[in-house]
Amino acid sequence: MGTRRSADLEFAILGLLSSGPLHGYELRKRLDLLLGPLRAVSYGSLYPTLRALQARELIRESAPARQGLGSRRSRIEYELTDAGADYFAELASVAGPDAWNDDMFVTHMAFFGHTPRPVRLRILEGRRARVEERLALLRTRIEQAEHRTDSYVLLLQQYRVETLEREVRWLTDLLDRERAHAG
Numbered sequence: 001m002g003t004r005r006s007a008d009l010e011f012a013i014l015g016l017l018s019s020g021p022l023h024g025y026e027l028r029k030r031l032d033l034l035l036g037p038l039r040a041v042s043y044g045s046l047y048p049t050l051r052a053l054q055a056r057e058l059i060r061e062s063a064p065a066r067q068g069l070g071s072r073r074s075r076i077e078y079e080l081t082d083a084g085a086d087y088f089a090e091l092a093s094v095a096g097p098d099a100w101n102d103d104m105f106v107t108h109m110a111f112f113g114h115t116p117r118p119v120r121l122r123i124l125e126g127r128r129a130r131v132e133e134r135l136a137l138l139r140t141r142i143e144q145a146e147h148r149t150d151s152y153v154l155l156l157q158q159y160r161v162e163t164l165e166r167e168v169r170w171l172t173d174l175l176d177r178e179r180a181h182a183g
Helices: 004-017 024-035 043-055 082-092 102-110 117-145 151-182
Strands: 059-066 074-080
Touching: 004 024, 004 043, 004 059, 004 074, 004 082, 004 102, 024 043, 024 074, 024 102, 043 059, 074 082, 102 117, 117 151
Parallel strands: none
Antiparallel strands: 059 074
């Protein structure tokens, strides 16, 4: 599968195609919306990933959709194969450390509707633990460097602390909601 980034892109593509066929342009637009502006997907990475998924028989080209009246050119649409749907379901059920790392967490959460509740809970718990570790480490570093650090650097670090604290609260709320629905 390659790097984490390519694994993340494959998972996102399979997840988007689980809702129905899409052509490359629409797929890229939805990926950019899903993954965010800082992780924009270029056609240079999208189409090789689509070809790799086709080679593994996880997706296939479907009957081309017409672009519009008078248009001679049709767009190639991609759709999941049965093997692709099974593979996506398998990926959505994985709750290991990669699932709560920064990039993969966002992608996994985008497809929580396809993820079994116990797996969602494990991913959310893992993510919260990861963020709490970062928060504790950052607080320690701030305490150690407080008197030797520029005041603007301290303001930036305080901003990072507040951001991590906010994420911990958000994750705790999500976990509480998931547990309430489970019971």
